[in-house]
Amino acid sequence: MESLKNLFDTLGGWVWGPYMLVLLVGTGVYLTIRLMGIQFTLLPFALKQAFTPQKKGDGDTQEGDISHFGALMTALSATIGTGNIAGVATAVVVGGPGAVFWMWITAIFGMATKYGEGVLAVKYRVQNSKGEMSGGPMYYIERGMKQKWLAILFAGFATIASFGIGSSVQSNSVAQSIHASFGIEGWITGVVLTAFTAVVILGGIKSISKVSSVIVPFMAVFYVLGGLIIILLNLDALFPALQLIFSDAFTGNAVAGGALGTVIRYGVARGVFSNEAGMGSAPIAAAAAKTDHPVRQALVSMTGTFLDTIVVCSITGIVLVMGNMYMDGETGAALTTHTFNKLLPGPGGWIVTFGLIFFAYSTILGWCYYGEKCATYLFGDKSITAYRVIYVATVMLGTVASLDLVWAAADTFNGLMAIPNLIALLALLGVIIKETKDFKAKRQSGELP
Template identity: 60%
Template sequence: MVDFLDKVSGFVWGPPLLILIVGTGLYLTFRLGFVQITALPTALINAFTRRKQDKLSEGDITHYQALTTAMAATVGTGNIVGVATAVIAGGPGAVFWMWVMAIFGMATKYAEAVLAVKYRVKDAKGEMAGGPMYYLERGLNAKWLAILFAIFGSIAAFGIGNMVQANSVSAAASNTFNIPTWVTGIVLFIITAIVILGGIKSIGRVTAYLVPVMAVFYVFGGLIIMILNVDLVPTAFNIILTDAFTANAIGGGILGTVIRYGVARGIFSNEAGLGSAPIAAAAAKTDYAGRQGLVSMTQVFIDTIIVCSITGITIVMADLHQTGIDGGALTSESFAVFLGTPGMYIVGIATILFAYSTLIGWSYYGEKCFNYLFKSTKAITIYRTVWVFVVLFGSITLIDIVWLFSDIFNALMAIPNLIGLLGLSGVVAYETKRFLKVAKEEKAAEKKAKVS
């Protein structure tokens, strides 16, 4: 069964899907006039400030909380393990292609959020509900695709969002602090129940504090390494850029070995195109879909351009990627080369925080997919209850088959979502033009007010 699922995973995540994801990002980039570049400064300002108008707008949580909830689900083991496996399998040049994927992925993430807000609805509890299942049904008039996405999303959440993350937390706690896995499992069971049983408002409050702390902690550790070894940084960049255009990159298969692993791990890390993050974006208090779109696209910038770069550059500087060390251990050993034991602690603690944040973020994604299928408050209660018990099970044991199921269902989520993005790209373009006009008028009004 494992061999069979491994082949299925390799097939669904093959060149056709990777080309579709990259192609969608490229198409949206040109159709939206490179909005991810021209509007990035404005996006970052909107992400970390709260406007008076936002308080009066419909939604459950602030722009910032919606961003951190999505960041919590996205900044996970992919930023530590995923980058390491990309460098091992594809070489240092894979980091460059992760950056390229991030640039186009920002346009994809922007479009997902715009559609999520545009087609969101209020559920039976009076909370906002949105995401691919809603814009596929209400925008594209393809309810069958919406149902497929909801099925794939609710199942995938238990794999990549629950068991895999819970196991990563317990493994990191065991390897770094010698804490028994069953102890970690019980603690995770309790704190996860406390957070997720309170719904999106509770999750938003927790991630608003957790995400910046964990991101700054890890990034600060990486920056210390770069500052103390600044002479190695230019060499690392040179290796990454040179290796990105080697024979393997150009001729190693349809996409090339280096490109394929860079693109695949970039998607695994920032989730642009999977359709998960717009579920959180739909809950934001916002007056224009485009405004939340800008906020959401900063997630890819922070996740890949900042956090993943710390991992990738440190690994290349340490030059251990050809020694046979696997996955997260490579990142840990690379930090230890420069900081000794404290470096291993930094990676261990970051792994625990990253994995746990993903666990609570994905609980909301899975819950909303499940609620779309059954439209019942009782269904949500059942889903949350099962979720916390699966956390306990995943902390103690993880079957290899779970990883494979997770990979397969993530790919299956992406397909209907990408169809929706391409089919509704005209709506995204219209909403973008409409919002940018308003944003320009707001900026002019602010400037006039300052002068007067």
Template identity: 60%
Template sequence: MGWVEQIVSSINDVLWGPPLLFLIVGTGIYLTFRVLFIQIRLLPYSLKLAFSKQDKTSEGDISHFQALMTALAATVGTGNIVGVASAVIAGGPGAVFWMWFAAFFGMATKYAEAVLAVKYRVKNEKGEMSGGPMYYLEHGLKQKWLGVLFAIFGATAAFGIGNLVQSNSISGVMNSTFQIPTWITGIIITVFTALVILGGIKSIGRVTAIFVPVMALFYVICGLIILVMNADLVPSAVGLIFTDAFTGQAVAGGAIGTVIRWGVARGVFSNEAGLGSAPIAAAAAKTDMPARQALVSMTQVFIDTMIVCSITGITIVMADMYVTEKSDALTSLSFAHFLGPIGSIIVAIGLLLFAYSTIIGWSYYGEKCFTYLAKDSYVMYYRVVFVIAVFFGAVFKNDFVWGVADMLNGLMAVPNLIGLIGLSGVVVFESKRIIDKIKQEKKEKNISVSS
């Protein structure tokens, strides 16, 4: 397998080098200007919309909130804990700033992805909604071959980044923290995965609507406790993040390029803006306008990076252990630095919940890519194989899978970004529609109140 690993590694060096990262962030910047900084203007409205009552008469399978939670289930994962740590280790504290930078423009990218996903979604044989890059590449851009490529990469990537590596992370942390044998953990998470995903998107939506908020709140609250208890250290840590972002002093030789590269790369891995995965969940939402669900989807990046990753990043910088500690355990050690042994347990539980939620979310992404290539009647076979793979991922460690997963994620991004740029005019049109609709709703509300 040595030569295969070398090939995969070489491909990843090219895929996740400056060109693709520039293309991902550049697309976000381009879309931000085209939609006139909608991520700033309508963020409060978007957050309110995500938690408001849904229009049950609109077409779709799940609510705005359930679609958001399904997407968050897939993106709020090990990247929020391990990914942030690796960014700081390789790029220094300044990498956190560049994660924020990528996320800000990534909100516009995520918004555009969801607009197009809902705009070009179709009903499958069971009457359920199917959408995502493969559909807007085929029906919007009129380039079916790009849609086929995306679907192949997505259906395969789901077994890597969305399954094997996640179940392995769970079994590993359960074994190291609580001495639970990997095979026992494998059986447990396989059963729980089967109970959720074999029921399809409605089952996934119901579970994630309850599970994800609890999961995220648990980690955020624990992180905020550390920040509040050590409030005197927060200003200096944030200040260091900003100054190091433009000096790279924490990196050997002051390599500012290294700081930017690792910050942007890990930011993209965390929130997945530009990869094309999350719009698959957005396409299932009940909504009367594409941009309405897109505004909700946009908040995913805000929650994932601006809130969850920020707590991890600031805590790591405050602990000041990134210079000597160069392992994935940096986040755990940083939490333990402030909370003692309970800190490591918090991170272990966080990894367990985050990784499991990623399995659930990516199972849906993978099956939708699979059914784009095959008949909907075959979807149960995909689900069964996906569930079985969870157990093998927990028992057999294979670092090679990480490399393949990274490669497939990068390959997913290329056709998706082509679609976003090529269909940006559609995004602008739908943005104008939703803004006019919001103005009309406010006008009617004011008239109703005054009368």
């Protein structure tokens, strides 16, 4: 087992190495240029689309299973997770305060990547035997690129990753957090969490979307407001913290030896890990949306990266730098908890604890949908029940088992997902540009609102 873990650690180090990070960010930069900065010019319109309820009756003439908002919340449920708390802390500890700046840069260009994924997801989606929409990289790779072998690779990587990064790793974080805060044993947390997970996922995408549409806004607002209160109560430390973030981003002075490369690497890596732009997961949820044009849902999907990294991760990063505890030897969720508690004694730690619980639970729900769609692509609708049973079992397993091997394997397969997806984004860029021009023309002519 130790040898297998070492193998995955080595493979994971290669997968998440500099070449992958350059490919991920480079794709976002290239899409930004070719799409003429769509994330800057249409972000206000995209946010309006995301949070404006669709009129009653609109869905009757639009293909899809859930609303724009429901699709966004499902995607965010999987995206906003432990990375927003523990991942940001790791970036600040290893990469220094400047890593927060590079997380922002990654998110800005990642919005263009997420937009491209959304366009292709809706453009090439299909209807399954139950009348539900199925889409994502495996479908636009097969139907757009005509490369089924590459689509199978993506679906295989994503299915395996879902059992780790989506379920057991998340449930493990919940169990540890609850045990640290309340002293409750992991198996008790496991039974409760598994039951809650099973009840929701057995209802499929509509059930997941409905629950996510309640949990995600609540948890995000709760965490962001808590962070803002801490910032406002310690306002004198805000500007020095921001100044340090910007100066360290280009010097790396806060890292041993002034390693600027380390600052950039960890900022980019944790930014990508948090918002998943380019990974190929979020477009699976985008494909289920009721929409009159692929671009409309793509714009909504794009806002997910903005909300995840520019809003939620920023709260964590700024508070961590303000608290100045990132060189005391702690990292991950423990560092975030103690920093929040230092700046807001009492309630501060609870904000992180409850935030982590809800973030991780929502990730479990969102990733179940991703993994299920990939499994059905590989094995057909008959595999749905078996997949859900295995997925629920891994939720329980995560609360009672050591996950070093699982984490190493899941991290590797999560990274491998990105390779087929990024190839498809670059190969089908012409389709993305064509759909974008078509949407703009139809809006100008009044054919679309």
